[in-house]
Amino acid sequence: MLTLRQLSYFDALAKEQHFGRAAERVAVSQPALSVQIRELETHLGLQLVERFSGGARLTEAGKDVLEKSRQILLAVQELETFGQTRQGPLNGPFRLGVIPSIGPYLLPDMLPRLRTHYPHLELILRESRTTNLISELSQGHLDAAILALPLEEDNLKTQALFEDPFYLATPKQPDAPAAISATAIPMDDLLLLEEGHCLRDQALQACSIATNPLMKSFGASSLTTLIQLITNGYASTLLPQMCIEKEAGLDHISLIPFLDPAPSRTIGLAWRKSAPTEQDFTALANIIKNR
Amino acid sequence: MLTLRQLSYFDALAKEQHFGRAAERVAVSQPALSVQIRELETHLGLQLVERFSGGARLTEAGKDVLEKSRQILLAVQELETFGQTRQGPLNGPFRLGVIPSIGPYLLPDMLPRLRTHYPHLELILRESRTTNLISELSQGHLDAAILALPLEEDNLKTQALFEDPFYLATPKQPDAPAAISATAIPMDDLLLLEEGHCLRDQALQACSIATNPLMKSFGASSLTTLIQLITNGYASTLLPQMCIEKEAGLDHISLIPFLDPAPSRTIGLAWRKSAPTEQDFTALANIIKNR
DNA sequence: TTGTTTTGATAAATTTTCCTTATTGCGAGA
DNA sequence: TCTCGCAATAAGGAAAATTTATCAAAACAA
Numbered sequence: 267m268l269t270l271r272q273l274s275y276f277d278a279l280a281k282e283q284h285f286g287r288a289a290e291r292v293a294v295s296q297p298a299l300s301v302q303i304r305e306l307e308t309h310l311g312l313q314l315v316e317r318f319s320g321g322a323r324l325t326e327a328g329k330d331v332l333e334k335s336r337q338i339l340l341a342v343q344e345l346e347t348f349g350q351t352r353q354g355p356l357n358g359p360f361r362l363g364v365i366p367s368i369g370p371y372l373l374p375d376m377l378p379r380l381r382t383h384y385p386h387l388e389l390i391l392r393e394s395r396t397t398n399l400i401s402e403l404s405q406g407h408l409d410a411a412i413l414a415l416p417l418e419e420d421n422l423k424t425q426a427l428f429e430d431p432f433y434l435a436t437p438k439q440p441d442a443p444a445a446i447s448a449t450a451i452p453m454d455d456l457l458l459l460e461e462g463h464c465l466r467d468q469a470l471q472a473c474s475i476a477t478n479p480l481m482k483s484f485g486a487s488s489l490t491t492l493i494q495l496i497t498n499g500y501a502s503t504l505l506p507q508m509c510i511e512k513e514a515g516l517d518h519i520s521l522i523p524f525l526d527p528a529p530s531r532t533i534g535l536a537w538r539k540s541a542p543t544e545q546d547f548t549a550l551a552n553i554i555k556n557r
Numbered sequence: 558m559l560t561l562r563q564l565s566y567f568d569a570l571a572k573e574q575h576f577g578r579a580a581e582r583v584a585v586s587q588p589a590l591s592v593q594i595r596e597l598e599t600h601l602g603l604q605l606v607e608r609f610s611g612g613a614r615l616t617e618a619g620k621d622v623l624e625k626s627r628q629i630l631l632a633v634q635e636l637e638t639f640g641q642t643r644q645g646p647l648n649g650p651f652r653l654g655v656i657p658s659i660g661p662y663l664l665p666d667m668l669p670r671l672r673t674h675y676p677h678l679e680l681i682l683r684e685s686r687t688t689n690l691i692s693e694l695s696q697g698h699l700d701a702a703i704l705a706l707p708l709e710e711d712n713l714k715t716q717a718l719f720e721d722p723f724y725l726a727t728p729k730q731p732d733a734p735a736a737i738s739a740t741a742i743p744m745d746d747l748l749l750l751e752e753g754h755c756l757r758d759q760a761l762q763a764c765s766i767a768t769n770p771l772m773k774s775f776g777a778s779s780l781t782t783l784i785q786l787i788t789n790g791y792a793s794t795l796l797p798q799m800c801i802e803k804e805a806g807l808d809h810i811s812l813i814p815f816l817d818p819a820p821s822r823t824i825g826l827a828w829r830k831s832a833p834t835e836q837d838f839t840a841l842a843n844i845i846k847n848r
Numbered sequence: 849t850t851g852t853t854t855t856g857a858t859a860a861a862t863t864t865t866c867c868t869t870a871t872t873g874c875g876a877g878a
Numbered sequence: 879t880c881t882c883g884c885a886a887t888a889a890g891g892a893a894a895a896t897t898t899a900t901c902a903a904a905a906c907a908a
Contacts, residue, residue: 267561268561269562270561285884285885286883294867296886298868300886300887309640310636310643312643319885330643331639334632338629342629345559348621358617406614421609542616577854585895586898588859588896593895610904
């Protein structure tokens with residue numbers, strides 16, 4: 267079999283034109299080098315060097331082989347360098363999924379800090395619903411995802427990042443109370459995102475509301491639409507603080523915080539248990555937590 | 558030290574996504590492969606594969622390393638081939654691809670002459686469509702291919718072999734003209750091979766016919782079927798001379814040559830630019846040309 | 849849950865490869 | 879002819895790779 271060792275010995279021989287010195291150059295005894303060169307010659311079926319008293323010189327075939335050998339050795343060296351530059355957390359491509367009800371509010375803060383701390387990170391973002399993110403994670407199409415906990419997938423690991431408290435959003439009322447209790451949510455008047463959006467389930471769960479057939483069945487398909495509806499006085503809804511901080515057009519809405527124990531959703535990071543190392547994930551989690 | 562053995566085991570692992578099967582592929586026990594992979598990983602200082610129950614999957618770093626590895630292995634393979642070709646042309650194994658619309662007509666003449674001139678040649682033939690041949694050439698699975706020019710791959714080199722003029726094949730007509738002009742092709746009546754066959758594109762291009770929605774849309778999937786249809790009087794088609802010389806069942810068909818400038822396709826030989834030497838290809842080309 | 853199967857990792861023994869030292873053979877120049 | 883320098887060869891030992899056997903963890907089926 268052809269080996270890299272043979273090629274590098276041959277390279278040394280070409281440089282020195284002398285078996286003894288070539289052997290010295292690669293820190294090996296002269297017979298060892300001789301044997302490897304002969305091995306290379308028989309393997310290729312070609313005479314590569316012409317031995318003459320005083321030293322050795324390459325044949326025409328040898329020169330061609332040398333050129334190709336050096337290309338190979340160079341490529342190998344490149345591969346080895348590649349390894350070194352790729353070390354350390356969050357280096358190179360990293361595929362991160364985010365649920366839509368977090369993405370637009372969290373990312374603007376997060377991305378610049380990531381770029382500062384990990385300049386060699388090539389972040390590939392994907393925004394999708396929780397169920398999609400989970401399956402893409404499991405299949406190895408994503409490296410990690412930011413979503414609301416808890417998850418039940420037992421091939422995934424999660425870490426909590428922060429709590430995101432809910433607010434009650436109602437049409438503007440001058441006499442809005444400073445804070446209300448979670449038990450005082452106006453059920454008949456409540457409007458949520460359509461079925462399938464995780465924000466809907468989170469809101470229901472956080473506030474301990476059972477799904478109610480009497481509840482207004484118009485499911486808004488996006489948060490912006492939903493806020494539009496509230497603004498126009500149609501209903502109330504539950505908004506996570508995360509959205510409030512960034513969403514525009516909240517002027518005509520009253521945002522009422524809850525009394526303790528305030529309902530909230532837990533935002534966390536998820537990744538495969540079988541993922542190579544955890545350093546990427548802890549590094550990412552730290553960046554997000556220290557905002 | 559990094560070795561070629563490690564790279565080829567890693568290549569196998571990438572192909573199989575499974576340690577056991579990868580080991581089988583390289584004819585070695587599973588632990589042997591596992592050890593070499595781990596060695597490669599520690600040497601590069603990178604985790605290359607993610608082990609999970611069910612198999613193994615490349616990490617992002619692993620994918621990059623794989624690409625570089627394959628380049629190296631390909632270069633090594635070329636170097637090995639170089640040895641053989643340097644000892645005289647067409648010596649030892651030679652993998653030749655041929656497109657189906659040439660193979661059955663060209664090979665019966667060519668093979669005996671090749672055997673006479675180059676008795677040590679071990680020809681390995683592969684018949685496939687142009688796109689397949691090109692990709693197999695590029696990946697180093699073929700040494701050369703006979704197909705219709707021109708090609709656009711800039712990592713391949715080509716040489717024209719001969720011109721193969723087209724004939725118009727119509728159902729038998731006693732008063733068939735001795736020759737017709739290319740501009741007089743009966744478009745409405747024209748039947749060609751289905752989309753994807755290069756012969757179809759060549760015919761259209763050679764005769765400067767734009768794809769026409771009115772054209773009969775029944776695409777025949779093989780040349781034999783096509784000729785069958787013509788025989789039964791359904792339509793006309795364009796046949797290259799190459800096929801006419803050998804195809805059976807042409808008795809009930811009128812074959813009308815074209816007036817100058819007669820449309821034709823160019824048959825040529827293609828190989829990798831990076832191929833060790835050109836002598837194989839010129840030798841092969843000469844054999845084909847001097848038929 | 850509890851066996852059962854499958855997967856990759858690990859261990860120990862063995863084979864293969866490679867290396868070192870010692871020696872030989874060959875050719876050029878004194 | 880003698881001798882010096884060079885590469886090839888031989889023999890024994892060290893290192894690397896492989897094999898078989900076994901293990902632990904995870905997935906799967908009962």
